[in-house]
Amino acid sequence: MTVPAVTLAARRREGTPLLSVRDLQVRFTRRGRAPVRAVDGVSFDVAPGQVVGLVGESGCGKSVTSLAVMGLLAPRGVEVEGEVLFEGQDLLALSSDELRELRGRDIAMVFQDPMTSLNPVVPVGTQVTEVLRRHAGMDRGQARDEAESLLERVGIPDPARRLKDYPHQLSGGMRQRALIAIALACKPRLLIADEPTTALDVTIQAQVLELLKQLVAETGTAMIMITHDLGVVAGICDEVNVMYAGRVVERAGRRELFASPRHQYTGGLLRSIPRLDAVRGGQLTPIPGSASDVLPWERGCAFAPRCSAQDADCLVPDLELTLDDVRPEHRLRCVHPVPPPGAAL
């Protein structure tokens, strides 16, 4: 099975975006203290059939972005601004009832931990048929048959028996498959996968990623893949958004990003991870400090305190995400980008 990246890229060029996130801001307000800006002006598009990655480390705002898109943030203590246009309709302006209609039918989500996102006291089958009856208007019998074929499609052996099982009777990989089955039940046009394989072992991760790849290729569902694992990104995403401190710092196609990472943070990340296929020996090149050593964006580049290329020029207030003039396939928020491979220093 070959990767459908080429066909997807072709499909992407044709249409208008399925989802368009415009200047999304999410602030968590705290009594008596300055609010925490978890997402700080994030914009990106997802075309039909496209797999878009949101990559970054803990606290960079990638998960909060997806929760805001789905309208799943608690109403209290959270301020959301900007636009989330799904086929032109602003999801942030919808009522919770309208949103509930859309969720599960047009947009579905797969979370990291399948044990906490499945109901432990309801059989798996009921959780699948529930979606089908609610959103696709099937009767009990139809829904049961459809659920069985869904479980079979995601690679759960003996689906008829498994429908009666409770979540704790399934293994981790199997639970994640069940969750994917539920997410795909109504043939959503957008699937948001938030670290879908992080809790799984590598051999199971490989199975689940392969499954997601196949399903996206077969059904033409668009996908937002949220992960911290650059290896996962390299295998599945068409376009990648690298996030740092609540903002997108670099955006490029998958091949382009890995061939020539331009933001110092992206470059630093790629240098810091040991690679299985690289020649062994020598020290790793870590990024100094930790994700809490950030500069507020209004004072300069948030990554500057940890960056090896930073100087006084980096203290530009609210640095923009602009077209990279050296590698125009990139969008970049960096004053001193990593030179492209082969360039003279």
Added chain:
Amino acid sequence: MTGGGDVLLEVRDLEVHFPIRSGVLLQRTVGHVRAVDGISLDVRRGTTLGLVGESGCGKSTLGRAVLRLVEPTGGSVRFDGVDLTTLSPEELRRSRRRMQMVFQDPMASLDPRQDVESLLVEPMRAHRLDGGPTAWRARVRELLGLVGLPSTAAAKYPHEFSGGQRQRIGIARAIALEPDLVIADEPVSALDVSVQAQVVNLLEELQERLGLTYVVIAHDLAVVRHISDEIGVMYLGALVEQSPSEQLYLQPLHPYTISLISAIPVPDPEVEDRRERILLAGDLPSPAAPPPGCRFHTRCPFRQPTRCDDEVPALRELAPGHRVACHWAEDVRDGRIVAAESAHDPTAAGTV
């Protein structure tokens, strides 16, 4: 395997079987979870042995059993010539000074109500280190310097540090008594990617400066390969392959290792698109009832009829220092047996 005086740790036929009890009052033992089931390996002084495997393979239990933090139910562990399994509790306590452990989650393994100084002094007090409180406090400064923290850190509490700094404190505590052996159980997996490399480098620096011997337990083969001289691959409580670190990646011999390596995502789209991925069918069987014959035969894409199902493969040395427990390792290596399309699971098995 190399023998002789340079072997610091010698594990022979180590077994840890946890009883499964049933019933409310009588608590009859109805079976055993064979977490570690007959493992033998050597660790040479000043080197690093990496243990990899997926959750439930017994790698953490093996690490703990070596230090007798869980009691082995069989076999022996010789540390610098002394059999730890026969020591009295007091003798064991004294010998623990020379073997320490670094845990995965430094937030959970450091007492949140003690400041760093008291956290680091505690092991010195427990082992009545020479010099008394004044010398201990001086040693705290020295330790903080060794792990790259400022001496002002001594007065702070664990919650005031980032994950990477907390792991540095955990490491400082482990090396406080100048041990010979440090067992690190998933030392970086709770940390952010950009910070993992800092801790990996620190572990390597300390090994060089202090002549430490490491056993590093992790699920991330890329990290383990980077840090280890030798790697042991575990599956369902058994060692299925052991080899010098470079060799394991260049020529994995056990079908499980081959599949494991092929499943690890590499941050390079060119490699990812070209790669032939061997997907394993199904899930890990229960360690309470491991499959007969070769434990891996239920998922093995190279499985051959009858022998794999009936006969337990011995760990054989195929190349110097490279041991593998597979009946067909030579045939798999030379391409005489190829991975089969698995019939168990149509969407997620076979070669891709």
